[in-house]
Amino acid sequence: MTEANPTPERRAGLSTRCVHAGDVRDPQGAIHTPLYGHSTFAFDSTADLLDVVEGRAEGNLYTRYGLNPTIRSLEHKLADLEDAQAALAFGSGMAAEAATFLSHTKTGEHIVCLGDVYGGTFELLGENLPQLGIDTTFLTAGEVDQVPSVLTDRTRIVFFETPTNPTLDVFDIVTISQHAHAVGALVVVDNTFATPVNQNPLHHGADLVIHSATKYLGGHSDLTAGAVAGPAELLTPIATWRKNLGQVIAPEIASLLARSIRTLVVRVRAQNVAATAVAEFLNDHPRVTGVNHPSLATGDQAAIIKTQMRGHGGMLSFLVDGDAAATAAVVDRLRVFSIAASLGGAESLVTQPITTTHHGLDPAERARRGIADSLVRLSVGLEDAEDLIADLAQALNAA
Numbered sequence: 319m320t321e322a323n324p325t326p327e328r329r330a331g332l333s334t335r336c337v338h339a340g341d342v343r344d345p346q347g348a349i350h351t352p353l354y355g356h357s358t359f360a361f362d363s364t365a366d367l368l369d370v371v372e373g374r375a376e377g378n379l380y381t382r383y384g385l386n387p388t389i390r391s392l393e394h395k396l397a398d399l400e401d402a403q404a405a406l407a408f409g410s411g412m413a414a415e416a417a418t419f420l421s422h423t424k425t426g427e428h429i430v431c432l433g434d435v436y437g438g439t440f441e442l443l444g445e446n447l448p449q450l451g452i453d454t455t456f457l458t459a460g461e462v463d464q465v466p467s468v469l470t471d472r473t474r475i476v477f478f479e480t481p482t483n484p485t486l487d488v489f490d491i492v493t494i495s496q497h498a499h500a501v502g503a504l505v506v507v508d509n510t511f512a513t514p515v516n517q518n519p520l521h522h523g524a525d526l527v528i529h530s531a532t533k534y535l536g537g538h539s540d541l542t543a544g545a546v547a548g549p550a551e552l553l554t555p556i557a558t559w560r561k562n563l564g565q566v567i568a569p570e571i572a573s574l575l576a577r578s579i580r581t582l583v584v585r586v587r588a589q590n591v592a593a594t595a596v597a598e599f600l601n602d603h604p605r606v607t608g609v610n611h612p613s614l615a616t617g618d619q620a621a622i623i624k625t626q627m628r629g630h631g632g633m634l635s636f637l638v639d640g641d642a643a644a645t646a647a648v649v650d651r652l653r654v655f656s657i658a659a660s661l662g663g664a665e666s667l668v669t670q671p672i673t674t675t676h677h678g679l680d681p682a683e684r685a686r687r688g689i690a691d692s693l694v695r696l697s698v699g700l701e702d703a704e705d706l707i708a709d710l711a712q713a714l715n716a717a
């Protein structure tokens with residue numbers, strides 16, 4: 319098989335790379351990398367097998383190792399999108415996070431986690447890893463200036479999402495990376511919300527990028543997958559954990575994910591535009607007391623966004639002027655938005671974070687993080703923005 323390379327003389331643009339990067343033409347001429355669901359691959363000789371086993375040649379060996387043509391093709395595409403040397407694909411975003419933390423920290427070492435992160439990440443860092451003697455210091459978005467004082471010579475990883483879930487705070491990747499690197503810690507950024515269309519954390523000093531590919535990369539709410547991208551040297555130990563924990567993506571899902579990534583740029587750019595229109599509508603609505611979307615940011619946040627983001631994203635959240643029950647009533651009146659916990663699909667979703675993503679968090683901790691009972695999070699899909707705005711208007715305007 320040969321790798322497709324439509325513009326060999328110069329680096330292709332992001333849309334072209336989403337369509338073609340990593341794709342190989344097989345002898346049948348299939349237009350994309352075929353789906354190889356096979357668990358194992360045969361060799362012409364023991365010498366050829368040893369070349370792959372001992373790392374002298376790239377090749378296919380055993381699917382749980384990730385050495386499968388469909389998975390390797392997807393990983394080339396993922397690496398290309400994040401301008402990384404390499405990437406690893408996983409069965410979920412949590413699998414990618416867990417393998418990254420386990421391979422780059424050990425008992426007695428320390429992680430720093432900034433801002434609001436996905437609830438599962440809170441649980442992994444706050445409850446699972448302490449059982450292995452790996453502890454995490456959590457700082458809220460408002461405490462980010464304390465980063466230098468919580469870093470120690472035991473700190474191995476500084477982890478954060480930007481923009482964050484669900485308050486859409488942004489962090490300055492350049493400055494945080496400078497602090498982390500000064501003590502020899504790695505910076506790991508979860509780029510799920512921004513996507514490689516709107517932000518490439520590795521360009522700003524991050525060492526590794528993580529995705530829940532279940533979200534925008536998959537884009538249709540019909541697959542679960544994860545990815546880590548970065549320098550090969552940092553990915554090698556992660557690949558060992560992935561192999562031995564059996565966390566690799568299934569080839570069938572890898573093929574589906576590569577299919578989805580081919581339309582990533584048009585989807586995300588449309589979602590950027592629609593979410594900005596929805597944010598502006600909500601910002602002017604009398605029953606809405608606050609809107610969180612990067613397009614509305616001011617001051618330092620606006621300056622960071624200008625430096626490191628190319629688009630504002632399809633995620634936003636807003637505060638309803640009412641209690642938890644009144645807010646739930648607004649959510650329940652929505653007809654175009656579906657009540658669901660995920661994000662990043664073609665269909666618009668709504669969730670009240672206290673009932674889903676942040677349900678498990680102690681109410682005092684939620685309050686400290688600005689996750690109010692009246693906060694509503696939207697994942698803006700690919701419907702017409704006018705229909706989304708009309709739906710929000712009827713839900714908010716009802717008595």
Ligand code: PLP
Nearest residue numbers: 410411412436508510530532543
């Ligand atoms: N990171 C973010 C920002 C998420 O929203 C999620 C899931 O909602 C995850 C990671 C975990 O990904 P997955 O559900 O694919 O394991």
